[in-house]
Amino acid sequence: MPKTALKHLAIIMDGNGRWAEQRGLNRTKGHEKGAEIIRDITTYCAKHPTVETVTFYAFSTENWKRPKLEVDFLMKLLDRYLQKELSTYQDNNVCFKAIGDLDAFSPKLQQRIALTEEATQNNTDLTHILALNYGGRAEITTAVNSLMKEGKTTVSEEDISSALQTPYSNIDLLVRTSGEERISNFLLWQLSYAEFYFSQTLWPDFNAEELNEIIEDFEQRNRRFGGL
Numbered sequence: 001m002p003k004t005a006l007k008h009l010a011i012i013m014d015g016n017g018r019w020a021e022q023r024g025l026n027r028t029k030g031h032e033k034g035a036e037i038i039r040d041i042t043t044y045c046a047k048h049p050t051v052e053t054v055t056f057y058a059f060s061t062e063n064w065k066r067p068k069l070e071v072d073f074l075m076k077l078l079d080r081y082l083q084k085e086l087s088t089y090q091d092n093n094v095c096f097k098a099i100g101d102l103d104a105f106s107p108k109l110q111q112r113i114a115l116t117e118e119a120t121q122n123n124t125d126l127t128h129i130l131a132l133n134y135g136g137r138a139e140i141t142t143a144v145n146s147l148m149k150e151g152k153t154t155v156s157e158e159d160i161s162s163a164l165q166t167p168y169s170n171i172d173l174l175v176r177t178s179g180e181e182r183i184s185n186f187l188l189w190q191l192s193y194a195e196f197y198f199s200q201t202l203w204p205d206f207n208a209e210e211l212n213e214i215i216e217d218f219e220q221r222n223r224r225f226g227g228l
Helices: 014-024 027-047 061-065 068-091 107-120 136-149 158-165 208-219
Strands: 008-012 053-060 094-099 128-135 173-176 195-200
Touching: 027 053, 027 068, 027 128, 027 208, 053 061, 053 068, 061 068, 061 128, 061 158, 068 094, 068 107, 094 107, 128 195, 136 158, 173 208, 195 208
Parallel strands: 008 053, 008 173, 053 128, 094 128, 173 195
Antiparallel strands: none
């Protein structure tokens, strides 16, 4: 059976808090370690022969329910991450994009996101997407409302796909770490025919070697898309 080419990979990075708690550390230490893993996985994907896009679920619309101190730390961590990793994007020819309702972030963080997108817009080896203040239902709802404002009274699947924040491609493979087996309102439209892989590894312990094994497993799957 010929290999199935992986073009768009999506990752739900789960387990930062549990990783820290198991070690008697503050949950923030798990988030810091998790940010380092994003760099490693991004670098791996940039060098992979078929991967064109990788989308990370970094902060959901539901994550605002977490304690304020943790949310404030995550905002600062994101700002530091983008500042620090700009060189990683440039060195590996990676184009950075953010999706989600960014208006909820501080003007400083919004500026950091915009500057990173602008600085990397011409890079072509990989598109690296961070889903920030993102929810799949909200994305679809916003897309439909925008089409209605254009005067449409009926919409097609193609209309909705074109109005989404993520029209880059459908997801081929979704990986979720930490042993949880749910998609948590992530890329609901784009996951319609995705393959799924649920890793038992907590995100801060995840690495490129495990991802490579997962991709090798994916490449042997027979994707029928409803056919025989």
